[in-house]
Amino acid sequence: MPKDNTSRRDPRYDVLFEPVRIGPVVAKNRFYQVPHCNGGGYRDPSAVVEMRRTKAEGGWGVIFTEQVELHPTSEITPFIELRLWEDKDIPALARMAEAMKSHGALAGIELAYSGVNGSNLYTREVPRGPMSSPILTFYKDPVSTRAMDRQDIRDLRRWHVEAYRRAKTAGFDVIELYGAHGFGIVQHFLSPLTNQRTDEYGGSLENRSRLLRELISEAKDAVGDTMAVGLRLSLHEAGGLENRELRDLIAMHGDLPDLWDLGHGTWEACSGPSRFVEEGAQEPLVSGSKARTTKPVVGVGRFTSPDAMVSQIRRGVLDFIGAARPSIADPFLPRKIDEGRVEDIRECIGCNICVTGDMTMSISRCTQNPTFMEEWRKGWHPERMNDKGASGTVLVIGAGPAGLEAARAAGRRGYEVALAEAGTELGGRVRLESRLPGLAAWGRVRDYRAHQIGQMANVSTYFDSRLSAQEVLEFGFEHVAVATGSVWRRDGVARHNLAPIPVDPAMPVFTPDDLMAGRLPEGREIVLYDDDHYYMGGVLAELLVQKGAAVTLVTPANLVSEWTLNTLEQRRIQARMIERGVTIVTAHGLSTVGRDGVTLGCAFTGRPRALACDAVVLVTARLPDDALWHALKAREGEWAAAGIRTVRRIGDAESPAPIAWATYAGHRFARELDSVTAEGALAFRREVTELGPME
Numbered sequence: 001m002p003k004d005n006t007s008r009r010d011p012r013y014d015v016l017f018e019p020v021r022i023g024p025v026v027a028k029n030r031f032y033q034v035p036h037c038n039g040g041g042y043r044d045p046s047a048v049v050e051m052r053r054t055k056a057e058g059g060w061g062v063i064f065t066e067q068v069e070l071h072p073t074s075e076i077t078p079f080i081e082l083r084l085w086e087d088k089d090i091p092a093l094a095r096m097a098e099a100m101k102s103h104g105a106l107a108g109i110e111l112a113y114s115g116v117n118g119s120n121l122y123t124r125e126v127p128r129g130p131m132s133s134p135i136l137t138f139y140k141d142p143v144s145t146r147a148m149d150r151q152d153i154r155d156l157r158r159w160h161v162e163a164y165r166r167a168k169t170a171g172f173d174v175i176e177l178y179g180a181h182g183f184g185i186v187q188h189f190l191s192p193l194t195n196q197r198t199d200e201y202g203g204s205l206e207n208r209s210r211l212l213r214e215l216i217s218e219a220k221d222a223v224g225d226t227m228a229v230g231l232r233l234s235l236h237e238a239g240g241l242e243n244r245e246l247r248d249l250i251a252m253h254g255d256l257p258d259l260w261d262l263g264h265g266t267w268e269a270c271s272g273p274s275r276f277v278e279e280g281a282q283e284p285l286v287s288g289s290k291a292r293t294t295k296p297v298v299g300v301g302r303f304t305s306p307d308a309m310v311s312q313i314r315r316g317v318l319d320f321i322g323a324a325r326p327s328i329a330d331p332f333l334p335r336k337i338d339e340g341r342v343e344d345i346r347e348c349i350g351c352n353i354c355v356t357g358d359m360t361m362s363i364s365r366c367t368q369n370p371t372f373m374e375e376w377r378k379g380w381h382p383e384r385m386n387d388k389g390a391s392g393t394v395l396v397i398g399a400g401p402a403g404l405e406a407a408r409a410a411g412r413r414g415y416e417v418a419l420a421e422a423g424t425e426l427g428g429r430v431r432l433e434s435r436l437p438g439l440a441a442w443g444r445v446r447d448y449r450a451h452q453i454g455q456m457a458n459v460s461t462y463f464d465s466r467l468s469a470q471e472v473l474e475f476g477f478e479h480v481a482v483a484t485g486s487v488w489r490r491d492g493v494a495r496h497n498l499a500p501i502p503v504d505p506a507m508p509v510f511t512p513d514d515l516m517a518g519r520l521p522e523g524r525e526i527v528l529y530d531d532d533h534y535y536m537g538g539v540l541a542e543l544l545v546q547k548g549a550a551v552t553l554v555t556p557a558n559l560v561s562e563w564t565l566n567t568l569e570q571r572r573i574q575a576r577m578i579e580r581g582v583t584i585v586t587a588h589g590l591s592t593v594g595r596d597g598v599t600l601g602c603a604f605t606g607r608p609r610a611l612a613c614d615a616v617v618l619v620t621a622r623l624p625d626d627a628l629w630h631a632l633k634a635r636e637g638e639w640a641a642a643g644i645r646t647v648r649r650i651g652d653a654e655s656p657a658p659i660a661w662a663t664y665a666g667h668r669f670a671r672e673l674d675s676v677t678a679e680g681a682l683a684f685r686r687e688v689t690e691l692g693p694m695e
């Protein structure tokens with residue numbers, strides 16, 4: 001496509017902006033936001049609408065919904081996605097499609113019949129699948145499917161046709177049938193694991209693909225004149241529809257769908273975290289697919305580098321650059337490439353905090369993009385700040401994620417910002433953590449903000465500036481953000497032990513702060529006690545093994561790094577611990593630290609157990625480093641005379657939490673400068689379900 005006059009993009013990237021035909025419709029470029037969850041779904045429809053609208057504005061060529069449950073006989077409560085069960089579901093989806101198309105993108109809807117993956121806890125309908133089998137969900141619900149007979153299959157096809165028509169009425173351009181990640185009926189029929197039927201829908205690949213053939217043909221008959229019909233499939237299902245057979249399937253039905261959207265395997269594999277999976281990692285599985293079809297192929301790979309994207313297109317691996325997380329971290333990624341602003345891309349760090357919003361049925365956050373899912377709720381835009389208020393100067397103390405984001409966002413609003421950092425480098429905790437095994441990508445949180453701040457004449461950074469309350473008062477900035485971070489506890493207190501535990505001073509005890517500062521245990525036998533349950537325990541165990549230690553990881557939980565079930569990392573973390581030779585002791589709390597070892601207590605029976613060791617690493621809780629804030633608060637009476645209007649503590653200095661909470665706190669601080677929230681008013685907009693009639 002010829003470049004328009006306003007485009008300053010590097011000609012190397014022109015190929016990414018070529019239009020691509022998908023059946024009866026044409027995408028304006030190759031940027032394809034694949035379906036992704038967001039924790040909002042049917043509960044927060046307008047929040048999802050505005051989130052998708054920012055992607056339209058950001059230049060994506062195709063924008064998809066999350067999975068849309070197409071019939072009440074198959075739903076995935078407690079997870080909150082979208083629904084298209086009845087005509088009354090159409091208006092919310094029509095609003096979604098309108099937003100997606102607002103800047104020329106194609107609007108896509110992912111239709112899901114969850115089959116073996118839907119417990120129907122809400123509708124109480126009996127789940128249906130290719131055969132009678134236990135429901136396969138994260139919660140191991142004690143429910144099973146009934147084997148679908150021929151009438152059930154006819155019903156299923158009819159329900160699909162009704163959903164296609166509703167999707168068309170809602171204004172969508174592209175349908176994808178969900179058959180990936182183990183989450184959709186198309187895959188359940190395709191897989192010899194979940195389909196062991198002996199009729200014409202089971203057995204050979206041809207038979208197992210009969211349902212998808214029928215569903216797609218009927219979609220084309222019903223809506224194919226105006227809508228494209230694509231398939232979203234897993235590239236590899238271990239022991240089931242493996243990559244070799246998937247290739248046979250594409251060859252067999254190459255031109256049946258209008259598009260092939262191919263994602264790794266399980267959701268854990270497809271949304272691989274950066275700690276374990278590189279950018280573009282699915283290439284070996286997807287390459288060669290294009291040779292088996294004339295229809296466009298979409299693939300994902302946490303792509304943030306335009307060079308990596310171009311390489312995939314040029315080498316004939318993909319037609320579309322699929323992206324979920326990179327589009328969350330930076331909804332304006334295509335536009336930034338188009339405008340020659342590659343260095344402004346806010347790169348996804350691959351932490352999967354976004355996934356946790358879905359897994360906890362709350363609302364998704366993004367570590368890099370604090371405005372994600374706040375576009376409608378708070379009116380936050382990922383690229384535009386609200387206008388500057390009446391005051392002029394801001395002092396941000398501490399250059400960790402909270403302080404950096406506060407300085408960047410306040411600078412963007414036009415305030416004169418001073419960023420004071422006690423140390424000699426930017427980044428706070430991400431500077432230190434990004435040096436730990438597997439966490440290099442955490443550094444992107446700092447890099448993006450350091451670059452942005454570096455461009456702003458109104459933001460000045462001061463190193464070696466450990467500020468005291470007296471200095472803050474003398475400087476007299478109008479607004480002060482105290483973003484001084486947190487420190488790890490060394491008394492054993494966290495979730496299992498709410499009170500400090502006895503520690504013999506003869507036993508060397510270390511915290512993550514010590515290890516990150518390079519103070520490592522000297523002895524060989526190390527007990528690492530993890531009552532934090534996120535990534536730090538496993539990462540430090542890995543570090544210690546690298547340094548030659550024999551590590552026993554003890555946790556009161558039943559799994560290593562248990563909270564990482566929510567980031568889809570848990571299995572990989574525990575596998576890595578096993579592979580690295582870490583001894584794992586689960587379901588045991590730490591009772592005492594003695595001079596020669598520790599005493600543990602069984603989390604179920606309390607039964608004690610002794611473990612000899614040379615040193616102990618406590619990965620427990622963190623405490624806010626809030627001495628400066630308290631010192632300032634104690635002198636509140638002097639603020640006005642010093643010219644200070646507000647002092648706020650933000651991020652870990654207020655309450656220790658993951659990095660995403662810190663960037664959010666920094667952003668919120670900047671957004672709310674000079675604003676007054678009415679007493680009792682909610683800080684965000686929400687939708688309330690319309691009451692139905694009582695009869």
Ligand code: ADP
Nearest residue numbers: 398400401402422428429466467484485651652
């Ligand atoms: P957060 O995650 O909330 O951003 P971090 O722990 O990552 O917190 O960052 C806190 C930063 O604040 C660190 O870089 C630390 O050096 C700095 N800091 C702590 N106390 C002071 C102080 N009194 N003056 C200036 N900087 C400080």
Ligand code: SF4
Nearest residue numbers: 348349351352354366
């Ligand atoms: Fe990427 Fe993490 Fe943001 Fe998800 S939360 S989009 S993984 S940076």
